[in-house]
Ligand code: KIV
């Protein structure tokens with residue numbers, strides 16, 4: 001397959017070809033997501049929840065993001081790897097944002113970063129990155145890093161004022177130079193308006209049918225160790241069940257002495273046996 005670039009994504013939007021993004025957190029998930037044909041791999045800070053077991057994405061550090069980004073990049077050959085800037089990072093001022101994004105690109109090997117929110121500080125950081133040649137993906141609507149302020153994971157942009165705010169934010173992000181915007185948990189009528197108004201592709205999660213692309217969390221869509229997924233998630237495989245079944249069979253066979261059998265065992269050559277014990 002051809003390497004996915006920002007140009008590819010732009011062309012896909014213009015041709016009406018939907019973009020498929022999935023999160024990936026390590027080497028095997030990156031390889032499998034790519035084998036499944038994903039255009040974009042997102043090293044999401046959702047890794048804090050689905051891989052590290054935190055209650056939110058707030059505790060995730062830049063070092064965590066680097067660690068996982070490196071592993072994903074080793075498994076990704078033609079999909080575009082986007083890495084999340086963790087909690088607070090985008091608010092620290094141009095220089096610190098640049099340093100963090102620069103590390104995700106240079107040490108981590110990401111080809112782009114994603115930034116939550118759209119206040120003036122964040123927009124400033126985005127402009128600094130774009131000026132420095134770092135492609136930035138925006139993320140508005142439900143921004144999980146602000147869960148404590150939002151009072152839970154709830155749909156955004158439902159009333160007139162907040163719908164208008166989302167439209168404005170999307171425009172401001174585009175003007176700041178983002179190459180794409182994630183819309184999370186937004187009514188699809190709002191998504192449709194934003195998608196129509198922008199030149200850059202929108203990627204939705206819980207944002208309905210009218211985005212230029214979709215993203216889901218790997219562990220949610222594959223039901224892999226995440227039982228409680230949000231209502232907008234569709235389950236495409238019950239991987240967790242399959243894994244538990246496999247482990248349970250292994251454990252039973254070990255107890256019963258059925259594993260290892262002769263086929264999974266090394267033996268001495270008969271001539272060596274003869275010399276040793278004959
Ligand atoms: O961290 C993540 O997985 C994300 C997606 C849900 C957009 O930011």
Ligand code: NA
Pocket residue numbers: 044045046057084144
């Ligand atoms: Na994220």
